[in-house]
Amino acid sequence: MADGDLLIAQISDTHIGSKVEKPAGINLVRLDRTLAQLCTMTRQPDLLLVTGDLADEDDEASYRALRERLALCPFPARVCIGNHDSRSAARQVFGAGDDEFFHYVVDAGPLHLIVLDTVEEDRHGGAFCEIRSAWLRARLAEAQDRPTLIVLHHPPIDTGIDWLTTSPAEPWLARLDEALAGQTQVVALVAGHIHRPIAATRRGIPVFVCPSVAAPIALDLAPLDPEAPDGRALVVDGPPGYALHLWRDGVLTSHVAFVEEPPLLATFDERMQRQIRIWFAERP
Numbered sequence: 001m002a003d004g005d006l007l008i009a010q011i012s013d014t015h016i017g018s019k020v021e022k023p024a025g026i027n028l029v030r031l032d033r034t035l036a037q038l039c040t041m042t043r044q045p046d047l048l049l050v051t052g053d054l055a056d057e058d059d060e061a062s063y064r065a066l067r068e069r070l071a072l073c074p075f076p077a078r079v080c081i082g083n084h085d086s087r088s089a090a091r092q093v094f095g096a097g098d099d100e101f102f103h104y105v106v107d108a109g110p111l112h113l114i115v116l117d118t119v120e121e122d123r124h125g126g127a128f129c130e131i132r133s134a135w136l137r138a139r140l141a142e143a144q145d146r147p148t149l150i151v152l153h154h155p156p157i158d159t160g161i162d163w164l165t166t167s168p169a170e171p172w173l174a175r176l177d178e179a180l181a182g183q184t185q186v187v188a189l190v191a192g193h194i195h196r197p198i199a200a201t202r203r204g205i206p207v208f209v210c211p212s213v214a215a216p217i218a219l220d221l222a223p224l225d226p227e228a229p230d231g232r233a234l235v236v237d238g239p240p241g242y243a244l245h246l247w248r249d250g251v252l253t254s255h256v257a258f259v260e261e262p263p264l265l266a267t268f269d270e271r272m273q274r275q276i277r278i279w280f281a282e283r284p
């Protein structure tokens, strides 16, 4: 870790063990390809976050498969749970969680991380009860002077993707807003769940949604009537994605990338060196 710098990789929605994935087991292959890319980067991440929907069902073998792969990475990894996850199975395998919920804090050097549990059993959307709100308030109060990143599965925003989005009227959003009000140390919220990269704000706080390791969701912002199937694309085939969040000089910069092998158009060679030297020379 460079002095004061922190590079956090984020992956999300691995959905290991999904019974609808085709071919069977492809989500583990997609995870392996994603981790291989992260593990061989010139600058490796200092930390990896996996933001929920880790497994598709209540199945400890899927969580163990994820844990085994994360353990092979040359950087530490921390996970949060999503609506597909079993809190008890995740806890059994990852052992995280401060109390009845799967939430905890991580001291990541220059950044303080608060990992939230937004899961309510048998519900697709998010949840954030008074107990979790009180826990978050206490954690924020303990470290008010630390730049803080909030990590959660459900993005607290209306994404415009009607069939997956969070309704602005959901009570858990108001509860989260109250807990975060005036907490100027919070630099961003990073989430998953939508299987697409999205940037937004919530009450002035940046919200970032990481693309999925499992199959992505189609980008279609037209209103959807649940009573009128219109044949629109919902889930599409596409490469797994990930994010890199660079914390440097008090700024969080988030990059999105996909695990594919695009044709190479330029390398850092003598020709490019001439140009890059000029760009460096411009800097104060």
Ligand SMILES: [Fe+2]
Binding pocket: 013, 015, 053, 082, 193, 194, 195
């Ligand atoms: Fe998901």
Ligand SMILES: [Fe+2]
Binding pocket: 053, 082, 083, 084, 153, 192, 193, 194
């Ligand atoms: Fe989800």
